Amino acid sequence: MTRPTARVLALLEILQAGGTHTASDLAERLGVDERTVRRYADHLLDLEVPVESVRGRYGGYRLAPGFRMPPLMLTDEEALAVLLGLVAGRRAGLVSTSREAAETAAAKVRRVLPKALASRLGALFATTDFTSPGREVPTPEAAVMLRLAEATRQQQPAVISYTDRTGRRSERTVHPYGLVAHSGRWYVTGTDSASRELRTFRLDRIAQVRIAHGTFAVPEGFQPADVVLTSLAATPWRHEVAVAVQGTADEVRARLPRGIGGIVSIEPDVGDGADWVLVRLRAERLDWVPGVLAGLALPFVVREPAQLRDIVRAWTDRIAGCAAATSPQEAIAAWGPR
Structure with missing residues (x-):
């Protein structure tokens, strides 16, 4: 030093x-x-x-006797970064803790800050509201994340209890090459000893982790994030959606929820020379897609699947019925059975 x-x-x-x-x-x-x-x-x-x-x-x-922890020697910006990191990380699903753990951790940080700084940060959080994340993102257990991180760093096999997307449970040994956080979820990627293939596993679907004996070598130049993104792109889904949207790629991308699909420029289908792009996404259900298309506020043509046209039509009828309703009973009747 x-x-x-x-x-x-x-x-x-x-x-x-x-x-x-x-x-x-x-x-x-x-x-x-x-x-x-x-x-x-x-x-x-x-x-x-x-x-x-x-x-x-x-x-x-x-x-002096009884002294435990000194005031944290953080600048205003450093303290704000720590506390906002706890809040934002929890809401984004990147912090593998309960809501109570995140709150108590933030409270402990506040307690050891100098009084003036703690007061200013308290005022900030007392007068700040956060929008809803829109969906609940399951978070992995802290013990699972920490044990996998240890196995990854030490290059030791990890025995995991895993539940796949169909609900089937199994125990397998994985050579964890790296952990990746993507779109609010955590993944581990590496070789599955059972199939001897490169696999990607969601950490929130892992119940237990046990570090096994032995070591392994990570392939030279291995990029965990690239592998996880490629694996997710190849995951089979029930519906493959393709919708042509009038607008530039930048315009459509700005209006499309982040990470929801891919955008490709295409030749215009009409003779007015307007820009058109093809939006592709995958989905288990189609009932949420009409709302996304309506949020674009741009002309669109459903390419596939054909059944999406009927779903969009039914959705617009419901919206129109609710718009014309003048009472809760009329709105409920217009929306129809859930």
Whole structure:
């Protein structure tokens, strides 16, 4: 350590271990002279860390009894980044904790912040609202994520209890090459020892993880994110949807929910020279697609599947009926059975 701030923090870490430490011992461990140790101790006192100077033959420096954790030495921007990270990470499904765990963690951070900064951040969160994420994203268990991360770093096989998308449960041994966070979900990719093929598994579908004996080697140049995206693109879905939309690729992309599908420029189907793009997406159900198409606020032509036309037509009839309704009973009748 060459920076004075790093040495001051190192001094604090030594003192937190407990006991009284002589100036000569601290100087040797920090690589400085005793005079500098005294200056570092004064610096901690300036930060309201209760460092006590003990005189006598067995004297030295120690922390005051009962001291636990010093105020976090964060700038305003750093503290805001930490707290917003807890909130945003939880809402995006990237934090593998319960809502209670995220809230208690944020509360602990607030408690150790300087009073003025804690007050300002408290005002921010008291006057801020967050929009709904739109869907509940299942999050993996913290133990699952941490054990897989350990197995990945140490390049050791992991035995997992997995439930696939059809509900079938199995136990398999995986060589985890990497963890990937994508669209609010966590994935692990690596070789499945049963099939000896490269597989991708969702962490929220893994119930238990046990690190097994042995080691493996990650293929040179392996890119976990690329593998996961390729795997997700090849996942079979019940419906393949293709809709031609009038507009430029940038225009349609800005109006289409993020990550919902791909966009390809196509030749115009009409003689007015307008730009058209083909939007492709995959879905297990089609009942939500009409709302997405309506949200584009652009002319569109359903290419496939043909049944989507009937679903869009029924959806627009319901919307028109609700628009004409003047009472809850009329709206319910216009919408029809659910």
